[in-house]
Amino acid sequence: MNNIVSATEGPVPVFDGHNDVLLQLWLNHRQNPQHAFLEGPACGQMDLARCREAGFAGGLFAAYVPSPKLPDLTEEASIVPGSGIDTRFLLEGTNKHPDFSPTPDFNSARDVTIGMMAFLLRIEKASAGAVKICRSAKEIRESIQNQSLAVVMHIEGAEAIDPDLYLLDVFYAMGLRSIGPVWSRPNIFGHGVPFKFPSSPDLGPGLTELGIKLVKACNQKRIMVDLSHLDEKGFWQVAKHSDAPLVASHSNAHALSAQSRNLTDKQLEAIKESGGFVGVNFGMSxxxxxxxxxxxxxxxxxxxxxxxxxxxxxxxxxxFGSDFDGVTLTPDMVDVRGLRKFEAALRKAGYNTSLLEKICHKNWISVLERTWGE
Structure with a gap:
């Protein structure tokens, strides 16, 4: 692949694996999200002006539905048919499980996810070419070359998808090209890994039968399956049933930080053997x-x-899998503009421009091309 920007043309552009700017827009700028993002200033750590200042050239923009609050009730739990999920984990359920946030119900998750994806469609339309929703690696390269923000639609937690996967077809037509079957809570497709430290990621039963069905359907459509919030059993189920590279969009090394969300050396070896990829999460914890x-x-x-x-x-x-607008950054990062400080630190650590170009954008585009086949 040819260099998109040479060393003499300025900072190396960054294509990033995860952000939650859509959540910030949903919570704080729902009436006019396109104005908040394009004209700014938007709440949180990202908007178009700051992205341009930072050299943030694009990334996966996540539709994530926040967990609802549950009343303290004492009814007995039941099992959602075909899923193995105890209703104590669900919005209609009873008590909060000690390890998990409650899971939103299907109707709420569907409406919020469609709304967030509509935000991206509206932002693209209002941007006059400054933002482009990309559906192929070629489109990402062209957008970066044209200095348009390259946006890939991603779903983090598949609560908005029905058991028959009809809505997967609809979301794909809208532009969806990446999906994490779970966030760190259970749903009908599987069990996310709860946030624990210190802890192994082996904290749950993995994917359900519907989850395996979803993985295979994503393979058929060439939608990337993101492993970042799956428990370890789920990780190995994807490794067994998927024919695509194994990708964890925003996870770190368990050997350096024993968070349940991080990847063990054995998992890293499987990712390497599959031709996969890991995006480094910027969250302090x-x-x-x-x-x-x-x-x-x-x-x-x-x-x-x-x-x-x-x-x-x-x-x-x-x-990179920054998790901008979803995590607490290191004090010297502040917001997306901290990318320049991170690049400087990598250069000081011995990363030359050629290697920085790989880590900042080329590796992401390459694994998406291997996954999507285009």
């Missing part, structure tokens, strides 16, 4: 050896995970 959100944290914690993942996976299978 996923970076630190002590698992804490510490005022002493810095971009050097992020460099440490990049170093380790490059050692384990090779220089072609590592990139």
């Amino acid at each position: 996923f970076l630190r050896e002590d698992g804490q959100k510490s005022p002493d944290a810095s971009v050097l914690d992020m460099v440490r995970h990049v170093d380790y993942l490059v050692e384990k996976l090779g220089e072609d299978k590592v990139g």
Whole structure:
């Protein structure tokens, strides 16, 4: 692949694996999300002006439905047919499970997810070419070359998809090209890994039969399956049933931070063998050896995970999965504009321009091309 931007043309552009800007727009700018994002300032860590200043050239924009609040009731739980999911985990359920946030019901999740995807459609239309929803690797490259923000539609937690997968077809037609079957809570497709430290990621029963069906359907449509919030059993089920590269869009190395959300060396080896990819999460609690959100944290914690993942996976299978607008960043990051400080820290650690171009955007585009077949 030819360089998109040479070393003399400015900062290396970044294509990033995960952000939650749609959630921030949903919560704070629902009446006019396109104005908030395009004209700014938007709440949170991202909007178009800051992305341009940072060299943020594009990424996966997640539709994530926040967990509802549950009343404290004492009715007995029942099982959702075909899923193995206890209704105590669901909105209609009874008590909060100690390890999980409650799961939104299907109707609410569908409406919110469609709304967030409509935000992207409206942003693209109002942007006069400054934002492009991309459905192929070629379109991502062209958008970056044309200095348009390259947006890929992603769903984080498939609560909005019905058991017959009819809505998967609808979302695909809208532009969906990436999906995480679960967030860190159960749904009809499987069990997410709860947030625990220190902990192994082996904390649940993995995918349900419907979850395996969803993975196979995504393979057929060449939709990327994101592993970042699956428990370890679910990870190995995807490895068994999927014919696509294994991708964790925003996860880190468990050997450096023993968070349940991070990846073990055995999982990293499987990702490498599949021709897959890992995007480094910028959240402090996923970076630190002590698992804490510490005022002493810095971009050097992020460099440490990049170093380790490059050692384990090779220089072609590592990139960024920032989780902007979804995590607490290190104090020296602040918002998306901290990418320039991160790039400077990587250069100081010995990463030359050629390798930075791979980690900042080329590796992501390459694994998406291998997954999508276009």
